[in-house]
Amino acid sequence: MRFGRRFGIGSQDTAMELTPLVDVVFLLLIFFLLTSTVFMQTGIEVSLPAASVAAPLGGERIEIKIDKNDQVYFQGERLGVAALQERLRQSAPAGEVPVLILGDEDCSYGRIIDVYDRCRSAGADRLWFGTVPRSEAR
Numbered sequence: 001m002r003f004g005r006r007f008g009i010g011s012q013d014t015a016m017e018l019t020p021l022v023d024v025v026f027l028l029l030i031f032f033l034l035t036s037t038v039f040m041q042t043g044i045e046v047s048l049p050a051a052s053v054a055a056p057l058g059g060e061r062i063e064i065k066i067d068k069n070d071q072v073y074f075q076g077e078r079l080g081v082a083a084l085q086e087r088l089r090q091s092a093p094a095g096e097v098p099v100l101i102l103g104d105e106d107c108s109y110g111r112i113i114d115v116y117d118r119c120r121s122a123g124a125d126r127l128w129f130g131t132v133p134r135s136e137a138r
Helices: 019-038 081-091 109-121
Strands: 062-066 072-074 077-079 099-103 127-129
Touching: 062 081, 062 109, 072 081, 077 081, 081 109, 099 109, 109 127
Parallel strands: 062 099, 099 127
Antiparallel strands: 062 072, 072 077
């Protein structure tokens, strides 16, 4: 009863083929490289004002940025102030998601109040203003 030799169990040719493994690793590497660039944050330059009681706002939120030229960006997309209110209504019905207003320290106060007013008119109840801690200020 020598079953081992008949079915090739005892043979010496038991080398593992690495070519398919290398192919799969390269495919995974390319996949992760391509998908990681999709999720990069858009670069809107905003210099936030400093505050002594700045605290991080975690979780899901809507970001509205106002740059030093008073241009308004909703989630990284440049919008006019008139379109902001409608876009906010579509994104956060009944004020369920907090809205973070990140105004550059050199933007006009009137633009910040205009954005704040339009957010309130769209039904946003949880409004936050972005700042940096005084220790991190330039």
